[in-house]
Amino acid sequence: MPFKSGFVSIIGRPNVGKSTLLNQLIGQKLSIISPKASTTRHRILGIVNDDEYQMVFSDTPGVIKSANELHNAMMGFVWEAMDDSDLLVFMTDVEDELLPEFVERINQVSVPVVVILNKIDLSTQAQVGLRMEELKSKILCAEVIPLSALYPFDVKDLLSKLLHYIPVGEPYFPQDQLTDRTERFFVAEIIREHIFHLYAQEIPYSCEVNVWDFKERGERIDIYAEIHVERQSQKGILIGKGGEGIKRLGTKARKQIEDFLESHVFLDLRVKVTENWRKKDLFLQRFGYKNN
Ligand SMILES: Nc1nc2c(ncn2[C@@H]2O[C@H](COP(=O)(O)OP(=O)(O)OP(=O)(O)O)[C@@H](O)[C@H]2O)c(=O)[nH]1
Ligand SMILES: [Mg+2]
DSSP states (O other): OOOEEEEEEEEESTTSSHHHHHHHHHTSOOSOOOSSSOOOOSOEEEEEEOSSEEEEEEEOOOOOOOOSHHHHHHHHHHHHHHHTOSEEEEEEESSOOOOHHHHHHHHTOSSOEEEEEEOGGGSOHHHHHHHHHHHHHHSOOSEEEEOOTTSOOOHHHHHHHHHTTOOBOOOSSOTTOOBSSOHHHHHHHHHHHHHHHHOOTTHHHHOEEEEEEEEEETTEEEEEEEEEESSHHHHHHHHOGGGHHHHHHHHHHHHHHHHHHTSEEEEEEEEEEOTTGGGOHHHHHHTTSSOO
């Protein structure tokens, strides 16, 4: 069989399980996950390599109506991923609202579309059946695949279904490459994931993590990271009484970073107020959301 290769973009509303699916497909925890909406802020590639194919999956931010410059940049990543895909995977769940403008955009793409109906563990078979019919009637798609990405499922079977729509071609990346992102990027993401899990309300959305130094020192890796918040009051919440908050965050994040890097880690976390960074081009550029 000739070698196949292509880009597969996973798009959908926030919280439907896109990052959970990406991690299952590549067999490793790469993209961060949380029960809060808009956890993912970047387009992150996860590459599945096989003797017969290379599928380059893009995890993307959930589609929302933009409220600030950061959101605009995030939606830019979604539309870019949609534009350069060979196959579009639209992910949804039984409860998810189908935004008409978004559906229209999906129905206009020139590549095949596969719909994944996720979180079927939360619904009855009858509800899943009805939703599948609704999706088939509203979205111009090749097929609708129901699953629960959170639980073990037949990943090989899903990959072979998707492979059907991938064109013949040479691999885009070296065949031992798993992602386009650096270890430094994932370290910042792990810290951000713990902020999403440990803090409530607007705090996770006001935080950006920047790893500004990453040094291998023999048996240990020394990591220096700054957490940028938008206001002084948020800095206080993050640090907590007597530094308890930041200590707890640092300990949890360090343990996960050690597992990820398979090394001892020293983690230095500082909180910095960078007023309204989500609205300022300079900071969005510095944090990798915009080109200079
Ligand atoms: N019950 C159930 N929960 C799921 C399933 N898949 C994902 N989740 C949960 O849904 C929440 C959101 O998952 P994510 O993978 O972060 O969703 P996402 O689409 O990447 O979200 P954004 O990055 O915010 O756009 C997490 O709490 C997951 O554990 C599933 O099949 N069943
Ligand atoms: Mg995500």
